[in-house]
Amino acid sequence: MAPHAVGDMGSVNGDGPLVAPVNGEPRGRTAPKDLFTVNSANVVYTDAEILSKYTYRTTLVETTPEGKYVATPQETVYDFKVDRKVPKLGVMLVGWGGNNGSTVTAGILANRRGLVWDTREGPRAANYYGSVVMSSTMKLGTDARTLKDVNIPFHDVLPMAHPNDFVIGGWDISRMNLAEAMDRAQVLEPTLKAQIKKEMAAMVPLPSIYYPDFIAANQEDRADNLIAGSKASMAHVEQIRKDIRYTALAPENARVLEG
Numbered sequence: 602m603a604p605h606a607v608g609d610m611g612s613v614n615g616d617g618p619l620v621a622p623v624n625g626e627p628r629g630r631t632a633p634k635d636l637f638t639v640n641s642a643n644v645v646y647t648d649a650e651i652l653s654k655y656t657y658r659t660t661l662v663e664t665t666p667e668g669k670y671v672a673t674p675q676e677t678v679y680d681f682k683v684d685r686k687v688p689k690l691g692v693m694l695v696g697w698g699g700n701n702g703s704t705v706t707a708g709i710l711a712n713r714r715g716l717v718w719d720t721r722e723g724p725r726a727a728n729y730y731g732s733v734v735m736s737s738t739m740k741l742g743t744d745a746r747t748l749k750d751v752n753i754p755f756h757d758v759l760p761m762a763h764p765n766d767f768v769i770g771g772w773d774i775s776r777m778n779l780a781e782a783m784d785r786a787q788v789l790e791p792t793l794k795a796q797i798k799k800e801m802a803a804m805v806p807l808p809s810i811y812y813p814d815f816i817a818a819n820q821e822d823r824a825d826n827l828i829a830g831s832k833a834s835m836a837h838v839e840q841i842r843k844d845i846r847y848t849a850l851a852p853e854n855a856r857v858l859e860g
Contacts, residue, residue: 636757637741651683651759683759690762693845697771697806698782706769706804707783710797713765718792725790729764772844773806774816776826780804807844810837 638646643654657677662670694702710716711727718725729735738752756763777785780802783794794801811827828840 694771698773772809
Protein backbone atom coordinates (compact mmCIF):
# COMPACT_ATOMS: atom_id res chain seq x y z
CA MET A 602 0.00 0.00 0.00
CA ALA A 603 1.19 3.49 -0.75
CA PRO A 604 2.74 5.11 2.34
CA HIS A 605 0.51 8.15 1.92
CA ALA A 606 -2.71 6.17 1.72
CA VAL A 607 -4.84 4.68 4.45
CA GLY A 608 -6.76 1.51 3.76
CA ASP A 609 -8.40 -1.28 5.68
CA MET A 610 -8.65 -5.05 5.60
CA GLY A 611 -12.43 -4.78 5.43
CA SER A 612 -14.56 -6.24 2.70
CA VAL A 613 -14.14 -5.14 -0.90
CA ASN A 614 -17.83 -5.51 -1.69
CA GLY A 615 -18.85 -2.28 0.02
CA ASP A 616 -20.16 -3.90 3.18
CA GLY A 617 -17.45 -2.36 5.33
CA PRO A 618 -15.28 -4.20 7.85
CA LEU A 619 -16.68 -6.20 10.72
CA VAL A 620 -16.61 -4.18 13.93
CA ALA A 621 -17.79 -4.95 17.45
CA PRO A 622 -21.20 -3.69 18.62
CA VAL A 623 -21.25 -0.52 20.70
CA ASN A 624 -23.74 -0.31 23.56
CA GLY A 625 -25.57 -3.23 21.98
CA GLU A 626 -25.94 -1.47 18.64
CA PRO A 627 -24.20 -2.91 15.58
CA ARG A 628 -21.69 -0.67 13.85
CA GLY A 629 -21.61 -0.85 10.05
CA ARG A 630 -23.96 -2.49 7.62
CA THR A 631 -26.49 -5.02 8.85
CA ALA A 632 -28.82 -5.22 5.84
CA PRO A 633 -28.68 -8.21 3.48
CA LYS A 634 -26.26 -7.89 0.59
CA ASP A 635 -29.21 -7.76 -1.86
CA LEU A 636 -31.93 -5.95 0.06
CA PHE A 637 -34.31 -6.20 -2.88
CA THR A 638 -34.58 -7.47 -6.44
CA VAL A 639 -36.58 -6.14 -9.37
CA ASN A 640 -39.11 -8.51 -10.90
CA SER A 641 -39.15 -7.22 -14.48
CA ALA A 642 -38.33 -8.36 -17.99
CA ASN A 643 -36.20 -5.23 -18.26
CA VAL A 644 -33.84 -6.26 -15.44
CA VAL A 645 -31.45 -9.23 -15.59
CA TYR A 646 -29.21 -10.36 -12.74
CA THR A 647 -25.99 -12.30 -13.32
CA ASP A 648 -23.34 -13.26 -10.79
CA ALA A 649 -21.24 -10.30 -11.90
CA GLU A 650 -23.68 -7.65 -13.15
CA ILE A 651 -27.12 -6.10 -13.05
CA LEU A 652 -28.35 -5.35 -16.58
CA SER A 653 -31.35 -3.12 -17.10
CA LYS A 654 -33.25 -1.25 -19.78
CA TYR A 655 -34.96 2.06 -19.12
CA THR A 656 -37.26 3.85 -21.51
CA TYR A 657 -37.16 7.63 -21.21
CA ARG A 658 -40.37 9.17 -22.47
CA THR A 659 -40.95 12.77 -23.34
CA THR A 660 -43.08 14.83 -25.69
CA LEU A 661 -41.86 17.21 -28.41
CA VAL A 662 -44.22 20.05 -29.24
CA GLU A 663 -44.28 21.86 -32.58
CA THR A 664 -46.29 24.93 -33.52
CA THR A 665 -48.18 24.98 -36.80
CA PRO A 666 -48.51 28.12 -38.96
CA GLU A 667 -52.06 28.41 -37.61
CA GLY A 668 -50.74 28.66 -34.06
CA LYS A 669 -51.84 25.19 -33.01
CA TYR A 670 -49.68 22.67 -31.23
CA VAL A 671 -48.70 19.20 -32.40
CA ALA A 672 -47.47 16.93 -29.61
CA THR A 673 -45.32 13.97 -30.64
CA PRO A 674 -44.38 11.36 -28.02
CA GLN A 675 -40.70 10.39 -28.05
CA GLU A 676 -38.98 7.36 -26.54
CA THR A 677 -35.28 6.71 -25.92
CA VAL A 678 -34.14 3.36 -24.59
CA TYR A 679 -31.09 3.30 -22.33
CA ASP A 680 -29.12 0.20 -21.37
CA PHE A 681 -27.44 0.21 -17.95
CA LYS A 682 -24.86 -2.17 -16.55
CA VAL A 683 -23.83 -2.18 -12.87
CA ASP A 684 -21.05 -4.32 -11.43
CA ARG A 685 -22.27 -6.32 -8.44
CA LYS A 686 -18.79 -6.66 -6.97
CA VAL A 687 -17.75 -3.28 -5.61
CA PRO A 688 -13.99 -2.69 -5.80
CA LYS A 689 -11.89 -0.73 -3.38
CA LEU A 690 -12.36 2.99 -3.97
CA GLY A 691 -9.43 5.37 -3.68
CA VAL A 692 -10.28 8.96 -2.73
CA MET A 693 -7.52 11.50 -3.27
CA LEU A 694 -8.05 14.88 -1.66
CA VAL A 695 -6.45 18.12 -2.81
CA GLY A 696 -5.43 19.87 0.39
CA TRP A 697 -5.59 16.65 2.40
CA GLY A 698 -3.99 18.32 5.41
CA GLY A 699 -6.58 21.09 5.57
CA ASN A 700 -9.51 21.34 7.97
CA ASN A 701 -11.86 19.42 5.67
CA GLY A 702 -9.41 16.72 4.63
CA SER A 703 -8.22 15.93 8.13
CA THR A 704 -11.75 15.92 9.57
CA VAL A 705 -13.17 13.66 6.82
CA THR A 706 -10.28 11.22 7.28
CA ALA A 707 -10.75 11.19 11.05
CA GLY A 708 -14.47 10.59 10.64
CA ILE A 709 -13.94 7.60 8.37
CA LEU A 710 -11.41 6.08 10.79
CA ALA A 711 -13.81 6.57 13.70
CA ASN A 712 -16.66 4.91 11.81
CA ARG A 713 -14.46 2.10 10.56
CA ARG A 714 -13.49 1.22 14.12
CA GLY A 715 -16.90 1.94 15.67
CA LEU A 716 -15.44 4.42 18.14
CA VAL A 717 -17.21 6.04 21.08
CA TRP A 718 -15.79 9.05 22.94
CA ASP A 719 -16.79 11.22 25.87
CA THR A 720 -17.96 14.81 25.54
CA ARG A 721 -19.36 17.35 27.97
CA GLU A 722 -22.84 16.32 26.81
CA GLY A 723 -22.14 12.60 27.26
CA PRO A 724 -20.80 9.80 25.07
CA ARG A 725 -20.89 10.14 21.29
CA ALA A 726 -20.59 7.35 18.74
CA ALA A 727 -19.25 7.60 15.21
CA ASN A 728 -21.93 7.78 12.52
CA TYR A 729 -22.48 8.98 8.99
CA TYR A 730 -25.25 11.47 9.81
CA GLY A 731 -25.14 14.27 7.27
CA SER A 732 -24.14 11.96 4.43
CA VAL A 733 -26.81 11.89 1.73
CA VAL A 734 -25.78 8.42 0.60
CA MET A 735 -25.36 6.87 4.06
CA SER A 736 -28.17 8.56 6.02
CA SER A 737 -31.05 9.11 3.61
CA THR A 738 -33.73 6.81 2.26
CA MET A 739 -35.73 6.60 -0.95
CA LYS A 740 -39.15 5.21 -1.79
CA LEU A 741 -38.93 1.77 -3.35
CA GLY A 742 -42.66 1.37 -3.90
CA THR A 743 -45.90 0.48 -2.15
CA ASP A 744 -46.40 -2.53 0.08
CA ALA A 745 -48.63 -5.01 -1.77
CA ARG A 746 -50.55 -5.89 1.39
CA THR A 747 -50.81 -2.68 3.43
CA LEU A 748 -50.48 -0.16 0.56
CA LYS A 749 -48.03 1.81 2.69
CA ASP A 750 -44.83 3.31 1.25
CA VAL A 751 -41.76 1.12 1.44
CA ASN A 752 -38.54 3.10 1.92
CA ILE A 753 -35.01 1.68 1.87
CA PRO A 754 -31.56 3.13 2.65
CA PHE A 755 -30.18 5.04 -0.30
CA HIS A 756 -26.89 3.12 -0.12
CA ASP A 757 -28.76 -0.16 -0.71
CA VAL A 758 -30.36 0.92 -3.98
CA LEU A 759 -27.35 -0.32 -5.99
CA PRO A 760 -24.00 -1.86 -5.11
CA MET A 761 -21.78 1.04 -4.09
CA ALA A 762 -18.60 1.67 -2.17
CA HIS A 763 -18.98 1.98 1.59
CA PRO A 764 -17.02 4.87 3.16
CA ASN A 765 -15.44 2.44 5.65
CA ASP A 766 -13.72 0.77 2.69
CA PHE A 767 -12.28 3.96 1.19
CA VAL A 768 -8.54 4.14 0.57
CA ILE A 769 -7.66 7.75 1.33
CA GLY A 770 -4.71 9.73 0.06
CA GLY A 771 -3.97 13.17 -1.32
CA TRP A 772 -1.75 16.18 -1.67
CA ASP A 773 -1.02 19.24 0.44
CA ILE A 774 1.42 22.12 0.30
CA SER A 775 2.28 21.38 3.94
CA ARG A 776 4.15 18.22 4.96
CA MET A 777 2.42 18.24 8.34
CA ASN A 778 1.04 14.78 9.14
CA LEU A 779 -2.71 14.45 9.59
CA ALA A 780 -2.57 14.11 13.38
CA GLU A 781 -0.93 17.54 13.58
CA ALA A 782 -3.32 18.87 10.93
CA MET A 783 -6.23 17.55 13.00
CA ASP A 784 -4.94 19.45 16.03
CA ARG A 785 -4.50 22.61 13.98
CA ALA A 786 -8.06 22.37 12.64
CA GLN A 787 -9.52 22.41 16.20
CA VAL A 788 -12.68 20.61 15.07
CA LEU A 789 -12.67 17.27 16.88
CA GLU A 790 -13.04 16.42 20.56
CA PRO A 791 -9.74 15.62 22.34
CA THR A 792 -11.15 12.27 23.49
CA LEU A 793 -11.75 11.25 19.87
CA LYS A 794 -8.41 12.58 18.65
CA ALA A 795 -6.57 10.51 21.26
CA GLN A 796 -8.07 7.30 19.84
CA ILE A 797 -7.05 7.93 16.23
CA LYS A 798 -3.87 9.96 16.70
CA LYS A 799 -1.49 7.09 15.99
CA GLU A 800 -3.15 6.25 12.67
CA MET A 801 -3.44 9.88 11.65
CA ALA A 802 0.22 10.55 12.45
CA ALA A 803 1.24 7.90 9.91
CA MET A 804 -0.54 9.76 7.10
CA VAL A 805 1.53 12.37 5.33
CA PRO A 806 0.27 14.19 2.21
CA LEU A 807 2.08 13.90 -1.09
CA PRO A 808 3.92 17.01 -2.33
CA SER A 809 1.53 19.40 -4.03
CA ILE A 810 1.61 21.78 -6.95
CA TYR A 811 1.83 25.35 -5.69
CA TYR A 812 0.78 28.24 -7.90
CA PRO A 813 0.84 31.37 -5.70
CA ASP A 814 -1.67 33.19 -7.90
CA PHE A 815 -4.34 30.60 -7.05
CA ILE A 816 -3.69 30.19 -3.32
CA ALA A 817 -4.35 32.67 -0.53
CA ALA A 818 -1.27 34.67 0.39
CA ASN A 819 -1.55 33.67 4.05
CA GLN A 820 -0.77 30.05 3.07
CA GLU A 821 2.74 30.81 1.86
CA ASP A 822 4.43 30.22 5.23
CA ARG A 823 3.15 26.62 5.40
CA ALA A 824 4.17 25.75 1.82
CA ASP A 825 7.00 23.31 2.55
CA ASN A 826 5.81 20.25 0.62
CA LEU A 827 5.94 21.26 -3.01
CA ILE A 828 6.46 19.77 -6.44
CA ALA A 829 9.21 21.84 -8.09
CA GLY A 830 8.00 24.66 -10.33
CA SER A 831 5.53 27.51 -9.91
CA LYS A 832 4.06 27.50 -13.42
CA ALA A 833 1.72 25.01 -15.07
CA SER A 834 3.60 22.38 -17.06
CA MET A 835 3.21 18.86 -18.47
CA ALA A 836 5.76 17.73 -15.90
CA HIS A 837 3.26 18.63 -13.20
CA VAL A 838 0.48 16.78 -15.02
CA GLU A 839 2.62 13.65 -15.32
CA GLN A 840 3.58 13.78 -11.64
CA ILE A 841 -0.06 14.00 -10.56
CA ARG A 842 -0.95 11.11 -12.87
CA LYS A 843 1.87 9.08 -11.36
CA ASP A 844 0.62 9.83 -7.84
CA ILE A 845 -2.88 8.70 -8.80
CA ARG A 846 -1.64 5.50 -10.41
CA TYR A 847 0.50 4.72 -7.37
CA THR A 848 -2.39 5.13 -4.99
CA ALA A 849 -4.77 3.24 -7.27
CA LEU A 850 -2.53 0.24 -7.86
CA ALA A 851 -1.21 -0.19 -4.33
CA PRO A 852 -4.37 -1.18 -2.39
CA GLU A 853 -5.97 -3.96 -4.43
CA ASN A 854 -6.39 -1.92 -7.63
CA ALA A 855 -8.69 0.68 -6.13
CA ARG A 856 -10.58 2.95 -8.44
CA VAL A 857 -9.63 6.54 -7.66
CA LEU A 858 -11.67 9.70 -7.29
CA GLU A 859 -10.07 13.14 -6.95
CA GLY A 860 -11.67 15.80 -4.80
